[in-house]
Amino acid sequence: MNYRIAVVDIGTYSTRLLISAVHIKPTLEETLNSIEDVFSVGRITALGRKLKETGYLQEEAINEVLSTLKEYVLIAKEYGVEEIIGYATQACREAKNGTELLEKVKQLGIDVKLITGEEEAYLSFLATAYGVKPEKDFVVIDQGGGSTEFVYGEKNSKYSLKASVSFPFGIVSLTERFIKSDPPKKEELEHMREFIVEKLSKIKDFGKAHQFIGLGGTITTLVALENHIFPYVSSKVHGKVLKRDSIKKWLEKLSSMRIEDRKAIPVIEDKRAEVIISGIVIFDTALDFFGKDSITVSDWGLRHGAVIKRVMERFND
Template identity: 70%
Template sequence: MSYKVAVIDIGTYSTRLLISGIHEKDSLEETLRSVDDILSVGRITSLGRNLKETGYLQREAIDETLATLREYVLIAKEYKVERIIGYATAACREAENGNEFLEKAKQLGIEINLITGDEEAYLSFLATAYGLSPEGSFVVVDQGGGSTEFAYGIKENGGYKLESSVSFPFGIVNLTEKFIKSDPPEKKEIEDMRRFITPYIEEAYGKMKECREIIGLGGTITTLVALEYHIFPYSSQKVHGKRLTREAVKKWLDKLSSMTLTERKRIPQIEDKRAEAIISGIVIFDTAMEVFEKDNIRVSDWGLRHGAVIKYIMERFSSNRS
C-alpha cells in the first residue's frame, strides 16, 4: 500500500513544505527506507520578526505566512495527499497572539501541532538518525529562527535512542535583532553575541560531551555547504551529508561579517532574506564546534519535516499492528 503525506514546518524564520510518498512494507525499517521526497519547498516568511520586542506576531508577518500556507495547501491537494500536518515552533509558543494565528492556519485545512522545544529536538533527532545513519554517539544542533535545539543520540542494537535534549531560547531572528546594529556588523557585536550564547551551549556540552560527532541542521549551515562546495542552484542531494571544517566555518564568518547586507545579498547561494540573519547562525555553529571541541561538523539537509514523516510512519505502523 502506498500513500502521500504533507508536512509543513511553520518556523520563526521560514515556512517549509515536504510532500513524501510512503510505501508500506512488511517491516518498519523497510517502510522507512521506502520513503520518497516528492516535493520540498521553503520560503523565508520571518513570522517571528520583532517578537522579542513586542510580544506579538506582527500583522504583516501573519499575512505573509498565511499566504504561503494557502499556497502549500493547494499544492498538497494537487498531489492528493492523505493528510496535511503542520508543526508550529518557537514563535507560536512565545507570542501572545500565537493561538489566534494557529486558528487561522487550521481553517485552511492543516492539522496543527504546537510543539515544545523538546518535541522539536526529538523530530530533529529522528531526521538525523534515519537521514544520515550516524555510528555511535552524536549531537544534533538544530538552529532555528527563535530557538536552537541540541539532541544527544546513540546507536545501539541496530536502532537509535535519544538520550537527552535541550532547547534554548535563541535563534537567528532574535539574536540578529538583539545584537547586530551595524552594517557590516562590528566585531564587538559578534563577540557580545558569542558571550551570550556560550553559557547555554556549555550547558548542553555538560550533558552531551561524550558524543563522537556533531551534526548541523538548518538553513544557515546548509547555505555554508553550498558556499564552500560551490553548489548553485541549491541541491539537497549535493548538500546532504557533507562536512564542514571549523576552519571553513570561521572563514565564512569572517568573510560574510565583513560585507554589508547588500553585498551578502549579491552572493547567489544566499537568499535575500537569509542574508540579514546568516551571521548569527554561523556564530551559533562556530561556538558549538568550539565548546564541543570538534574540528568538523556533518551537515544534514533533513530537518523537522523529515522527522515528522518518520514519526508519522512509526505511529501508523505501530497502530496497524496492535
C-alpha cells in the first residue's frame, strides 16, 4: 500500500512544500528507504522581516505566507495527499503574534505545529541520517533565517542523536544586526564572525565528529554556483562536497558586490541575494572554528525529517 503526505515548512525566511510518496514495506527500515519526493517547491517569504526590531510578524509578511500556503494546499490536493502537516520555527517562536498566524494556517486545513529549536534539530538529524547516510559520526549545520541548529549524530548499529543546540541566529537576524553597508564592510563581517565564534565556543566538542554536513539555501546555492548548476536540480546538489577554500572564495567574491550585482547572478534568487553573505559567514566561521576542510551538502532538510518522523509514528501505532 502506498500513500502521499505533504509537509509545509514555515520558516523565518522561506515557506516550503514537500509532497512525498511512502511505499509501505514489511519493515520500517525498508519503508523509510522507499520514500521518494513527488513534488517540492519553496518561496522566499521573509516572514521574519523587522521581527528583531518590532517583536511582531509584519502584516505584509503574514499575508504573503498565507497566500503561499493557500497555493500549497491546492497543489497538495491535486496530488491526492492523505494529510498536510506543517511546522513553524524561529520567527513564530519569537514573535508576539506568532500564534495568531498559526491559527490562520490551521483554518487552511494544515495540521500545523510550532516546534522548539530542539525539535527542529531532531528533524534535521533524521533528514541527514536517512538522506545522506553518513558512515561515521557527523555534525549537521542547519542554517535558517532565524535560527541555526548544530546537531551531533552517531553511527553504530543504527543512527542516534548525541547532542544538539539551536542558536537563535540566522541569515535574516545576522544581516539586520551586523550589515549596514552595501557592499558590507570588512569590519561588519568580522563583528559577525566574532559573534558566531562566541556562540560556537559552547560546543567545542562537536569538532570531534568525522563529517560535517550542511543544510539550507545558502550552502545549496554555493554548490550550484561552484558547479554551474542552473536551473537548480536537487539531485545534482545533494551529496556534493564543498571545500573550505571554495566557501572562502565565494565569500570574498560575493561580499565585494552590491546587492543589485548579486541579484544579477541567475543562480542566486533576488531575495536571497540580500542575505546570502551572512549565511556564508556562518559556514565559513564554523569550518574554521572546528578545523574542518570540507562540508558535505544535503538538499534534505526539515521537511524530509518530518516525513521520516511521521512514517516512524505510523509504524509504531
